[in-house]
Amino acid sequence: MALPALLRTAKAVLSSEPVRQSLPETGLERSANALRAQGLAKHFGELKAVDGIDLQVGQGELFGLLGPNGSGKTTTIHMLTTLTRPTLGSATVAGFDVCADPVSVRRQIGLVFQESALDRNLTVAENLHFAAALYMMPLALARLRTNELLRVFNLEAKRDVPVGRLSGGMRRAVDVARGVLHRPRVLFLDEPTLGLDPINRQALWQFIARLRREEQITVLITTHYLEEATACDQVAFLNAGRIIGRGTPGYLIKELGAYVLDIEGPDSDQIAARFEPRFGAGLKTHGKVSFRVAEEHFSISRLEAEIDPRVQAMHLRRPDLNDVYLWLIHGRLGHKEQGS
Numbered sequence: 001m002a003l004p005a006l007l008r009t010a011k012a013v014l015s016s017e018p019v020r021q022s023l024p025e026t027g028l029e030r031s032a033n034a035l036r037a038q039g040l041a042k043h044f045g046e047l048k049a050v051d052g053i054d055l056q057v058g059q060g061e062l063f064g065l066l067g068p069n070g071s072g073k074t075t076t077i078h079m080l081t082t083l084t085r086p087t088l089g090s091a092t093v094a095g096f097d098v099c100a101d102p103v104s105v106r107r108q109i110g111l112v113f114q115e116s117a118l119d120r121n122l123t124v125a126e127n128l129h130f131a132a133a134l135y136m137m138p139l140a141l142a143r144l145r146t147n148e149l150l151r152v153f154n155l156e157a158k159r160d161v162p163v164g165r166l167s168g169g170m171r172r173a174v175d176v177a178r179g180v181l182h183r184p185r186v187l188f189l190d191e192p193t194l195g196l197d198p199i200n201r202q203a204l205w206q207f208i209a210r211l212r213r214e215e216q217i218t219v220l221i222t223t224h225y226l227e228e229a230t231a232c233d234q235v236a237f238l239n240a241g242r243i244i245g246r247g248t249p250g251y252l253i254k255e256l257g258a259y260v261l262d263i264e265g266p267d268s269d270q271i272a273a274r275f276e277p278r279f280g281a282g283l284k285t286h287g288k289v290s291f292r293v294a295e296e297h298f299s300i301s302r303l304e305a306e307i308d309p310r311v312q313a314m315h316l317r318r319p320d321l322n323d324v325y326l327w328l329i330h331g332r333l334g335h336k337e338q339g340s
């Protein structure tokens, strides 16, 4: 195993006690939230990488942390998994405080890093057994659990194949298997589907769904694929270290409007000036201006009489989470929060 990966793994399990045969005591009885953060912040010198965020994730929930590169997603995960100490604020995972009781937190969590933590020269089974040794799992239990996960992830035929010879999707699946080997209560997945083709991405989501069903695990995931995030129970959008929108995907999409009207033309300023009085501020992207349409019974034919020769195309569609993301990031939606 590459030294940095080994060190990371060792760091994650260091000073944790052996994993018990039965499910470990979770501390969840002390808190209905699998995860809770209040005013959590991480500063690197002048940079406020995470600038005071509040999170609340229920037990068994699939929570999506979304946002552009550099918005603070990985840093948030590092604080919640005790790999880095918050500058300000507090957080509990499975009922344990990340600062006061990091050892207990580590016992409850699984972490799949943005970059693979596997040794490409070792086989699938060897990688899992090695991880089990680091988790100090008894050998019999490690074997049992490895077999179980290879079955869940359809990797039984690849058991003795070096990880370096697997497809990207299979390798990612082994990474996830490695992260849940010790039956964590809370799993952190940092961009697990990055670089995967659509088929492999779908397969990985099916594995995650199965894990949730069979092990009632709470999952916090970061992803750039917003169509994936739509499957989350709850999402939070981060931008420059702050949460700018939060809620169920359904709520956020509904709040955006009944429709999005895309109007294409060579001069987006002109389109904006022409239609903004009617629909409110538009969002300019790639040669088109998008408008939010609140009316459920809106018909595009009503606009036809007004079409000017400079308009090349008009397209009326239902909004999705991509729209929510773009409107939030461009500051056109204001802070959106369910229940407030």
Ligand SMILES: Nc1ncnc2c1ncn2[C@@H]1O[C@H](COP(=O)(O)OP(=O)(O)O)[C@@H](O)[C@H]1O
Pocket (backbone or CB within 6 Å): 044, 047, 049, 067, 068, 069, 070, 071, 072, 073, 074, 075, 076
């Ligand atoms: N160890 C570090 N030292 C200094 N700056 C850091 C460190 N880790 C992350 N950052 C900075 O913090 C910001 C947030 O990074 P990160 O949490 O990795 O974002 P994301 O995962 O959303 O892409 C970025 O500007 C990044 O450059």
Ligand SMILES: [Mg+2]
Pocket (backbone or CB within 6 Å): 073, 074, 075, 114, 190
């Ligand atoms: Mg990241």
